[in-house]
Amino acid sequence: MVQIGSRSRISGSRSTSAPDKTASGVQAARAVSWPPSIHGPVAELTVVVPTYAERDNIAELVRRLTSILAGIDWEVVFVDDDSPDGTSALAKSIASTDPHIRCIRRVGRRGLSGACIEGILSSSAPVVAVMDADLQHDETLLPQMLQAIHGGADLVVASRYVAGGSAEQGFSGLRRWGSGLATGMARILTGTQVSDPMSGFFMIRREAIEEHAEALAKEGYKLLLDILWTTGKSLKIMELAYRFRERRSGESKLDARVTIDYLGLLFSKLLGGVLPVRFLMFGAVGLSGVGVHLLVLGYALSTLRLSFEWSQLTAVIAAMTWNFILNNQLTYRDARLSGWRFVGGLMMFYLACSIGSIGNVGVASWIYSYHATAWVAGLAGAIIGAVFNYAVSSALIWKRK
16 A cells, blocks of 8 residues: 555535424325335445446446445445447446445537546545546455555555556556556646556545535546645555556547547646636647648649649638538537438538638727737737637537537
């Protein structure tokens, strides 16, 4: 066990209200028999499990948790992002006969961090754990983690990188290298001494999340990193070694988009959290569009021999199309458009960008008229255009259901 940092212990609390002793209150109490969990004490531990297309693993995870947490007053909350395979339906079916199980089905929004935060905030337990549904996290570590919390820790991290831990089974060579690089960057930028700030398996006092919930990014996949960055050195942290297992079934959700999310979170935190991760990703896509614009412009002029006006128009359309496709795949992948909605969204994006360009030029010209330098005026116009395009994109094109 590795102990990091110190602070006064955050204590969990339970609140109960006086029972209604009137005749009507007694009759109502006798009439209500469901859900059975409302008659028991508040759980000591809530295990939050974010899910998407994990139907094949749900029953096995419940079986394992039931076995290892025997003797502990616990519950598990599956937070499902409207999986197409019926993950939430299965979880609710199990919950109908097992009071330890709860399920939250999220519609129109996705993201592992947001799902975890919702699950944590739905809990009344003083202690919450976060783990994946893919069975790669070692559930047998949960009692030891809870014991460490009872011993005074505020946060217990299951680490692959302390003595006795390993990621050999769960990661390919490339993913192992990438994970190590991301971990090193996170430790340098945050100044944390935690060996595995990218871990998705940890336990924490719920009050610590309640206190900082508004400051945590709801997009992205690295909640622990965000917690460490947001809370600074205020938490007493311990690490326990575990071996990352191979996935039993289903497909990994880790891909290039998760890496982009991670980089977006780092930049957002470096900027003090003033700009949301999604806006930074939108801006990065816009910068890549500038490159596309210049490449197409050069090709149209030199190879296609078009006039400058037609070359510029072609480049503008190409850049806007590029930006739309990239935003649909990365920035707004939780509200991704397809079919005719994709076509309609593209047309609306063309319109929004056109209006944004008018605002860009207008603001830049107005500022330049006050004898500002050209680059200051141009930058101001670009910012206005970007903010307008982002606002329209978020509110109208990729609006959440």
